[in-house]
Amino acid sequence: MEMATEKLSVIIVDDHTLFINGLCMLLQNEPDIEVMNMAANGKEILGLLHTNTPDMILLDINMPGINGFDVLKKVKAYYPKIKVIMLSTYNEEHLIEKAKAGGANGYIFKNAEKSELLSVMRLVGQGQSWFPYKQAVVNSTFDESDVFLKQFQLTKRETELLQFIKQNFTNQQMANHLNLSIYTVETHRKNIMQKLNLKNPVELTKFILQYNL
Amino acid sequence: MEMATEKLSVIIVDDHTLFINGLCMLLQNEPDIEVMNMAANGKEILGLLHTNTPDMILLDINMPGINGFDVLKKVKAYYPKIKVIMLSTYNEEHLIEKAKAGGANGYIFKNAEKSELLSVMRLVGQGQSWFPYKQAVVNSTFDESDVFLKQFQLTKRETELLQFIKQNFTNQQMANHLNLSIYTVETHRKNIMQKLNLKNPVELTKFILQYNL
DNA sequence: CTAAAAATACCAACAACTTTGTATTGTGCA
DNA sequence: TGCACAATACAAAGTTGTTGGTATTTTTAG
Missing domain, CATH: 1.10.10.10 (Winged helix-like DNA-binding domain superfamily/Winged helix DNA-binding domain)
Known part of the structure; x- marks a missing residue:
């Protein structure tokens, strides 16, 4: 029996619903990635994990309520196998170390290129952790506003x-x-x-x- | 000869000109404080210090060009007697340690109360350094938007x-x-x-x- | 008390965008 | 070739806010 090429299942966590939608659209075009679910905040994702166990979580740092790092801690405590890539809006390099210390498998700025996001996701999906961090590129197709706008067609x-x-x-x-x-x-x-x-x-x-x- | 009550001379450094104006207005009502000058960025304040030597600098952290911490470092290197209070817009607690390490005499969030700002300024002016930091209060008269709006009367x-x-x-x-x-x-x-x-x-x-x- | 400032009210002409239609032409894809 | 969609164009009626006035009453500070 041939092993089917398993898709990388992902849950996206971000409080900007509309950003999620854009990102989701972007990922839907990738044959090897499957967006399993979405969550708008820390509480929601922690609830989701009882029933949905993804391979990977894309986790926004800046969220209302429980912040990204606290979520990271809990996810890694209860589901150590789930890979977590932190998303941060700003070039807050100082948070990278914190993410690393918290057990994140990757860290990417929201203004990174689409291709960069995908390659990071794939690398992490294969078991590599993506540290140290590499500078993100501005004005790219993964620029938050572009991704966001796409959904409106x-x-x-x-x-x-x-x-x-x-x-x-x-x-x-x-x-x-x-x-x-x-x-x-x-x-x-x-x-x-x-x-x-x-x-x-x-x-x-x-x-x-x-x-x- | 009686010692005249010397006013505490202050220079404010912030890239939001309009915020400076508001803050300036607020301080002008204080009889023991004198706003000596203002600067919009790191370069400007460093230039100013050649001719103006204030007792104290209120220094914004988030500025274009040279950031607040670099300015702090230079000020403390060349004019160690000048007291420096760092101003930060957000509740970025992690920056407090950095400010302390850089030799800042105080640290205050821009959403602190007017009274709190004043008391910190006076304490620092008297030689006390204001660490550790005490939580700022929201919805106060020193809320950035309030100060800012004041100037329009x-x-x-x-x-x-x-x-x-x-x-x-x-x-x-x-x-x-x-x-x-x-x-x-x-x-x-x-x-x-x-x-x-x-x-x-x-x-x-x-x-x-x-x-x- | 009195003068100034604030708050209230009114009006007409105008500027800008909205809404709800219709309709023609070009263009890419099956 | 033909369908769907994009882009173009038009128009009337309506809504909202702008501008530049005037004018009365109320509040506040000296």
């Missing part, structure tokens, strides 16, 4: 317009700038608002500031 | 409205909620925009998110 033009909106352009200005009718811009904007599920320009501004900046 | 009502605007209330909703005519709300809003020097609701949203949240 904006078209090229819509994404482009979003960049202008971000810079405070009015519809008229965008129309001038892109040689479009203001009506076209309005249509695109309408679709953006719909896809992002926003009700007014203020919400859009908040959205942009919170996720896209 | 919004009235009570205006400040109140700003809270609703922050929560995405429309003018009409605010009017209903506060039993005011919508015209009144519009007037207040107009004045807020003027005082904050903002041009449109998007800028207001950005302002709120960046400073007031």
Whole structure:
């Protein structure tokens, strides 16, 4: 009987639900990785582990309630076989040592490249621990905002317009700038608002500031 | 000859110019404290010290360019007599030890109470070093956003409205909620925009998110 | 008490974006 | 070839906030 190529099962833990979704989408394209479940906080993941035992956990450090390190400690205490890769938003290098000390198998910044994330996941999945840490690359496809935005499936033009909106352009200005009718811009904007599920320009501004900046 | 009560001369270093202004205002009300100068970054303060020698420096940790700890090191190397109190935005307790190790005389979170800041400044000014650190209190008058907002001299009502605007209330909703005519709300809003020097609701949203949240 | 500031109220013209439609043209994929 | 989707364009009616006024009452500080 042939051994089926087992997928690497993963649970993602992050309080930014929308970030999880993006990351999930990204991982779904990988044939050897399976996102088993997701959790929004420490409590949730610890509960999940009673029934779901993944090969790996992607664990955000900055979470409300129980923080990532405490979760790490508990996971490693009760399920030492589960590999844990810590995710951190900022370049807080000082936390790497803490992660290492807590038994994490890897550590990656959220602005790392998609390819880097995947290679780290695979290395760790094969049993290698990914220390010491290697500098992450900025402006990559794994940039948090990109991953995050993907889930909304904006078209090229819509994404482009979003960049202008971000810079405070009015519809008229965008129309001038892109040689479009203001009506076209309005249509695109309408679709953006719909896809992002926003009700007014203020919400859009908040959205942009919170996720896209 | 009677010894005149010498004022404690202070230089504030922080890259948020507007925060400096607020803090400056706050300290100006204290008869025994004199804000001698301000600096926006490490380079600036190090330049200033050639000509201005304060009794104390309030030094932000998170700054672009040279960070607070490097500044601390240099200040303590060349001007060991100057007392340094580190300011940090977040509850990053792990940085306290680093500050202590670097020779800082005090460490305070930006969300500490005004009274706490003052007492720490006075203690340190008298030669006591303020370690170990004592937990800061939230929702105080020294909350960064409060200090920051002060400089704009919004009235009570205006400040109140700003809270609703922050929560995405429309003018009409605010009017209903506060039993005011919508015209009144519009007037207040107009004045807020003027005082904050903002041009449109998007800028207001950005302002709120960046400073007031 | 009195002057200044704050709070209230009103108005009209305007600017910007929303909503709900319709409709045409191009383009990639099966 | 033909379907789905993207991109384009238009329009009317509505909502929300802006601007630049004026004006009255209430509160506060000297």
